[in-house]
Amino acid sequence: MKLGAYILKRIFLMVIVMFGVATIVFFITHVIPADPVGAILGGNAPIERVDAMRRQLGLDKPITLQFIDYIKGIVHADFGISLKSSRPVLKDIINYFPATIELAIASMIFAVLVGVVLGVFSAIYRNKSIDHFSRVFSILGVSMPVFWLGLLLLLLFYYHLDLLPGGGRNSLFIFPPRITGLLLLDSIIAGDWTAFWDGLSHIILPAFVLGYASAASIARIMRASMLDILKQDFIRTAKSKGLSKRVVIYRHALKNALIPVVTIIGLSFGSLLSGAVLTETIFSWPGLGRYIVNALLVLDYPAVTGGTLFIAFIYSLANLVVDISYAVLDPRMRV
Amino acid sequence: MQKVRGDLLNISKLKVVFYTYRGIIKALNGVELWMNQGERLGIVGETGCGKSVTALSIMGLIEQPGEIIEGDILFGDKLLTSMKENELINIRGKEISMIFQEPNAALNPVMKVGFQIAESIGKVKNKKIGKEVYAEVRRMLEIAGLDWERTINLYPHELSGGMAQRVMIAMALSSNPKLLIADEPTSALDVTIQAQILELLDELVKKFGNAVILITHNMGVAAEFCDKMAVMYAGNMVEYARTTNIFENPHHHYTRGLLKAVPKIGRTDELQSIPGIVPDLVNPPSGCRFHPRCKHVMDICRKDFPPLVEIKPGHYVACYLYWKEGIKNANS
Numbered sequence: 001m002k003l004g005a006y007i008l009k010r011i012f013l014m015v016i017v018m019f020g021v022a023t024i025v026f027f028i029t030h031v032i033p034a035d036p037v038g039a040i041l042g043g044n045a046p047i048e049r050v051d052a053m054r055r056q057l058g059l060d061k062p063i064t065l066q067f068i069d070y071i072k073g074i075v076h077a078d079f080g081i082s083l084k085s086s087r088p089v090l091k092d093i094i095n096y097f098p099a100t101i102e103l104a105i106a107s108m109i110f111a112v113l114v115g116v117v118l119g120v121f122s123a124i125y126r127n128k129s130i131d132h133f134s135r136v137f138s139i140l141g142v143s144m145p146v147f148w149l150g151l152l153l154l155l156l157f158y159y160h161l162d163l164l165p166g167g168g169r170n171s172l173f174i175f176p177p178r179i180t181g182l183l184l185l186d187s188i189i190a191g192d193w194t195a196f197w198d199g200l201s202h203i204i205l206p207a208f209v210l211g212y213a214s215a216a217s218i219a220r221i222m223r224a225s226m227l228d229i230l231k232q233d234f235i236r237t238a239k240s241k242g243l244s245k246r247v248v249i250y251r252h253a254l255k256n257a258l259i260p261v262v263t264i265i266g267l268s269f270g271s272l273l274s275g276a277v278l279t280e281t282i283f284s285w286p287g288l289g290r291y292i293v294n295a296l297l298v299l300d301y302p303a304v305t306g307g308t309l310f311i312a313f314i315y316s317l318a319n320l321v322v323d324i325s326y327a328v329l330d331p332r333m334r335v
Numbered sequence: 336m337q338k339v340r341g342d343l344l345n346i347s348k349l350k351v352v353f354y355t356y357r358g359i360i361k362a363l364n365g366v367e368l369w370m371n372q373g374e375r376l377g378i379v380g381e382t383g384c385g386k387s388v389t390a391l392s393i394m395g396l397i398e399q400p401g402e403i404i405e406g407d408i409l410f411g412d413k414l415l416t417s418m419k420e421n422e423l424i425n426i427r428g429k430e431i432s433m434i435f436q437e438p439n440a441a442l443n444p445v446m447k448v449g450f451q452i453a454e455s456i457g458k459v460k461n462k463k464i465g466k467e468v469y470a471e472v473r474r475m476l477e478i479a480g481l482d483w484e485r486t487i488n489l490y491p492h493e494l495s496g497g498m499a500q501r502v503m504i505a506m507a508l509s510s511n512p513k514l515l516i517a518d519e520p521t522s523a524l525d526v527t528i529q530a531q532i533l534e535l536l537d538e539l540v541k542k543f544g545n546a547v548i549l550i551t552h553n554m555g556v557a558a559e560f561c562d563k564m565a566v567m568y569a570g571n572m573v574e575y576a577r578t579t580n581i582f583e584n585p586h587h588h589y590t591r592g593l594l595k596a597v598p599k600i601g602r603t604d605e606l607q608s609i610p611g612i613v614p615d616l617v618n619p620p621s622g623c624r625f626h627p628r629c630k631h632v633m634d635i636c637r638k639d640f641p642p643l644v645e646i647k648p649g650h651y652v653a654c655y656l657y658w659k660e661g662i663k664n665a666n667s
Contacts, residue, residue, distance in 0.1 A: 233440040241455045241506070245420070255445050290494030327386055331445060331490040 098181025119222020141216025
């Protein structure tokens with residue numbers, strides 16, 4: 001199959017997935033026994049006001065009709081109006097999303113670097129101290145809840161040591177330029193190094209907390225995959241050619257061993273986006289995750305469904321990229 | 336040091352063990368082997384008898400959990416067993432090359448075959464992989480009977496077994512090594528392809544004058560290809576002689592048993608198997624490792640391992656039945 005046809009097919013599948021996500025999110029938010037109108041107007045609002053509000057929001061229609069209206073809106077890139085901010089949800093998302101994607105990318109870079117390096121070294125130096133360290137690191141990573149680790153690190157680095165800031169994306173009186181919405185990138189583009197270092201010091205803790213679990217699972221998969229590859233016949237061939245250990249490992253083994261890791265990286269991206277909901281709350285990170293949480297607290301349905309849908313969309317997109325990168329890494333996939 | 340009996344390779348008293356959870360596998364139990372330049376030696380024996388371990392020992396590729404615990408491997412005037420890894424790197428692929436049983440698995444799946452050969456050539460000639468090296472790659476592919484234009488940019492999974500083995504041969508011979516070790520090079524291939532690959536090896540080795548160790552469990556292949564044959568059993572060399580002598584006048588009862596088990600067109604007697612099973616190398620039998628399966632077992636066979644002695648000029652056997660003849664020969 002040609003790569004183009006493959007991508008087209010994947011995009012078609014993505015549409016189906018998105019429809020599924022929209023359906024599930026819509027019904028979950030609409031069947032919970034809570035009334036957004038009550039949340040907006042308060043418990044003591046007169047009944048006429050409540051009814052008027054219901055009509056205004058379309059909540060008086062049968063749920064199936066509401067659903068059809070909702071899907072129609074999505075097709076036209078209209079996620080509805082946020083009940084809380086009274087702005088189109090899409091505008092809010094575009095406003096908040098860059099912070100989330102910046103955090104996700106920073107976490108991803110951390111997770112991939114640490115995971116791959118630890119995994120490779122613990123495979124090469126199997127059962128040596130680095131391997132034991134990597135094992136402990138990984139077990140901690142996959143077993144520590146994000147909110148707990150985040151709070152502990154805040155306690156240590158912010159409260160006790162006062163080395164790193166306690167939350168937010170930047171300090172109070174620093175005004176980073178906004179070009180792409182990615183603070184670090186924008187600071188570099190504008191050449192504003194004060195803003196850059198300030199932003200960097202703010203992103204370290206949340207990126208670590210968010211990326212730790214992914215780094216741990218990448219390290220484990222990388223190690224297993226590397227050990228498996230090092231046993232293969234072609235590694236013996238490479239050695240018998242007289243290639244140095246370094247060339248054998250980094251040129252012959254690593255590229256093969258990375259193939260299964262790419263899958264994990266794609267899946268990790270999903271957990272980074274969903275983990276962002278917690279991490280952003282802990283670190284008061286002004287991203288989509290916190291936007292969804294805040295929306296949920298005031299029963300702002302359009303914002304919750306819109307935000308969730310958007311994250312699901314980015315996740316599917318990331319997995320598409322992963323599947324395409326397979327073809328780049330593994331010639332056997334290029335059929 | 337043991338006496339030097341061949342001018343290319345001398346292996347003496349080689350012992351290799353593998354440490355496993357099941358216990359220590361005594362894979363090689365004092366292997367003796369030697370060969371001259373340009374000679375073709377066949378190593379035959381059942382699966383697990385130590386043929387491949389011998390080959391990997393020569394390459395210096397015995398790795399954890401395996402270890403050479405005793406013995407010397409002398410290659411020309413270089414003592415391989417005392418060399419460090421960074422010295423061995425200059426022997427591997429340059430003076431000793433190796434081809435393997437599963438040619439498709441022996442090639443890296445994510446690299447083009449042309450690059451894999453280029454890598455070998457670049458390493459041996461100490462050159463950057465560029466135009467010059469690739470010119471050599473094309474030449475080697477042609478020599479190995481492949482159309483270079485069609486194959487140079489293919490990945491291993493796009494090659495048939497026969498083609499992959501040709502690539503391996505091109506790679507192994509690109510440095511014109513003094514010794515080529517072929518570890519069951521045709522076992523994984525179709526019979527017709529086997530014949531082609533053997534023919535190709537035969538032709539190229541004749542042309543370049545490389546010495547070859549052909550490891551096989553196929554007596555027919557060995558008979559066709561080799562000048563000399565070494566028969567291995569459970570980690571020992573039990574008989575070593577010219578191929579014709581092995582076939583016409585086998586002495587060791589294991590060799591005799593092996594030959595009786597070879598099917599042949601026109602053969603009217605029944606095929607016979609050797610009674611008993613291959614010993615467990617974690618707990619090998621005492622003395623001669625073949626004694627539990629031998630009809631002519633004597634008391635001494637259970638106690639001591641018989642040394643490899645020359646019973647006729649150029650014909651060596653490790654068996655107490657011929658021990659006296661051997662001593663006589665040594666003295667006369």
